Amino acid sequence: MRLFLVPVIIMFLQSCSTTSNNHHSSVYCNTCARSSNDGSIHRDITAKKAFMRQTDYPNGRPGYVVDHIIPLYKGGEDTPENMQWLTVGQHKEKHRDL
Numbered sequence: 001m002r003l004f005l006v007p008v009i010i011m012f013l014q015s016c017s018t019t020s021n022n023h024h025s026s027v028y029c030n031t032c033a034r035s036s037n038d039g040s041i042h043r044d045i046t047a048k049k050a051f052m053r054q055t056d057y058p059n060g061r062p063g064y065v066v067d068h069i070i071p072l073y074k075g076g077e078d079t080p081e082n083m084q085w086l087t088v089g090q091h092k093e094k095h096r097d098l
């Protein structure tokens with residue numbers, strides 16, 4: 001009986017890691033911002049809010065994410081000038097190579 005449970009546990013673990021990889025549930029591009037192994041964001045969101053105000057979407061844009069044109073981990077700046085709106089699909093395409 002114990003052996004029978006092993007595949008179930010493996011399936012459960014796989015589904016967990018898939019869920020936690022989905023950073024696109026947020027309106028903000030965490031993939032661009034990731035600069036260290038832990039993947040956490042140590043910045044304030046002032047620049048993002050300024051960008052959203054400037055583009056007339058102060059409360060976010062349904063179906064879109066705020067993307068860094070040059071990702072922060074590639075040396076891009078965390079400023080409104082380096083931000084753009086991408087659809088969720090376009091954004092997935094951009095980060096597919098990661």
Ligand SMILES: [Zn+2]
Pocket residue numbers: 029031032066067068091094095
């Ligand atoms: Zn991005």
